[in-house]
Amino acid sequence: MSEQFPVPAYLSGVTFVAFDTETTGLFAATNNIVEVGAVRFRLGQDNAETFQELVNPGRRIPADAIRVHGITDEMVALAEPAGPVLERFISFCRPESVLISHHAPFDISFIGCELNRAGLSFGDNPILDTIDIYRRLFPGLYSYSLLSLVTHFGISKSQEHRALSDAVFVRSLFERAAALFPSAGDLASLLAGFTAHRMNEWSGEKVDLPDTYSDLKLALDTKQCLEIIYESPVRGSETRRIWPERIYAQGQSIYVTAFCEKASAERTFRLDRIVDFKLLRADREP
Template sequence: MREIVFDTETTGVEPDKGDRIVEIGAIELVNHLPTGRHFHEYIDPERPMPAEAFAVHGLGDDFLRGKPKFAQIAARWIEFIGSDTKLIAHNARFDFGFINAEFRRIGQPLLDDRRMIDTLAMARSKFPGAGNSLDALCRRFGIDNSNRDLHGALIDTHLLAEVYLELIGGRQPDLILAPQPQKSEQRTIAAPVAAVPAGPRPAPLAPRLTESESAAHAEFVAKLGESAIWRRWMPG
């Protein structure tokens, strides 16, 4: 089972009014374990960085000048996320909204909401009324986020992957580490059948019930009377 955990940093919160993505970070999970494959890009938003957004992630105009534009990294991003892989994000509608706004600009099909797994919604359902920001969830689950001075897409993605695994019940590698055959490799293998020796059946073992145990059983069955269901098919 392949999943992609991802995060975006942006120039603001309104993609429909011209805010753009400035960073994407994503990591691949297979059977809920990181594979080591990741995607990370800083992106030229083709517009000035507002001070409010700069205070969140620290990505300014000088740093982003000369970085690739979204259209230049889109093909690699689309290849990395695949066509039907589940996409996990914290407040996923925000990130889906920005990705889809960028896709509209370059004429790409939009992400299907059915691919979305929102860890914020999961956390709110599991811990109603509690703080469910990424930092709050890291504290709740004992995840070290000491390197998170500012928001950064790649570091947030690694933290979110750990939070996601806790939200679904924690890692259970003993259940998923055993390699599973691909569908094309699956075979139906008949269990070996022991050979039946020719000739008469061997004499049965002698009964191990004592006389007192047999008498107690007979007395118990007699008390059942006609309610003993096997009496309908066996002589008394």
Template sequence: MRQIVLDTETTGIDPNDGHRIIEIGCVELLDRKLTGRHFHYYINPQREVEAGAIEVHGITNEMLADKPLFAAVAEEFLDFVRGAELVIHNAPFDIGFLDMELALLPGKQPRLRDICGVIDTLVMARQKHPGQRNSLDALCQRYYVDNSQRDLHGALLDAEILADVYLIMTGGQTNLALAGEENDSEGGAGTGIRRVDDNRPALKVVRASEAELAAHQEQLQIIDKASGGNCLWLNVGEGD
């Protein structure tokens, strides 16, 4: 099963007002494990980024001046996500912007839901935790996912964090390899999440000594006498 965890950053909140995508970040899951493959670009939106949006993600107009247009990365993006299941927090927002960008391209372009499945983790979180805060930061706190590097929103980092949250929220274990460890051409894959190494040595097992076992048995006899013969621990293993 191939899944792509996806996030975007934009010039504003509504594509119908002419706002555009300025960053796309995606990480790949294969059979619920991070593969290390990712897609990440900053994009020149050919318009000004709103001041309120800059306060959220910190991406300025000057930073985007020399970045590629969406048209230049669209084919690579579609090849990366085609046939996969997209995992997105508040999917209508990102899907709406991406479909708008695709619609602006020449020729007949697909809508994302025509070539991908979509899972909305915000809908999933609201079903699991009704009446609670279900922002990505709130879910990180709830599931003990490290988001300490998330001072500002960033598409690739948020996709990595969402991958951890999604895997925990759906009952699976995250793969402990970091997707996007290698720097990409846009320099956006260097930020990561600290995960525990699953190749660490096994924990040492310390077994009780004969004297400790004898003292334990003596204590159980005292409990059994005080409870009128109802010490359950003395009967552990009987009848198996």
């Protein structure tokens, strides 16, 4: 049973979904989700419904990421890819819910990129960030990390760093903070008092490439292979053969998602790091 706090009357009928993701790395455009967890609840009620699914990222999970969340390649081997999992997550959230995350831009960026890759879209649910809420309500704390907050407020002394357990922490933090929300008002005024995000903040935009990328556009349209020289910030210059699948803009950058023969899996490449490319014969499908 969760600790009970006063609930503003105008929030008593609102459905909230606290959610979290675990990933292969820190940058959404070139990494993937490995787990999604969520808790659907109403303030002042003990009952809640949960969502937790592993996701097969289609790539090896780096050792640094495994050290954080403990999710291994073996654990996700039989899991579905992000598309079907996110379809079920969208259904779980429901259109009328207010979503809550800790460090929301991080989770939104990963879910948004995975939605782009799968050709899916999310609803217009507002998304609140418990970091933003706690910085406004409890200024001057030493740290606003999830572990620091749950430790400071006596919720837990440790963090498993799995998606569902972190989502449960987010729920607990939100319930505690809600006791300090204005007692009079409505949901719209409450949302206006915080930074309310939307999932479409990270929806990729279709782009029209200039003529200098005509071979890249041809490879995409006709399902042909490109040989590229890619400047990786980690591995330096390397030659790869890729089968482009989609091109989209995210912020100020343009990305190419493609099947990479070297990785034998889908990968995302930043266009400005492709320093050279040539079209190859379409002698086989990836």
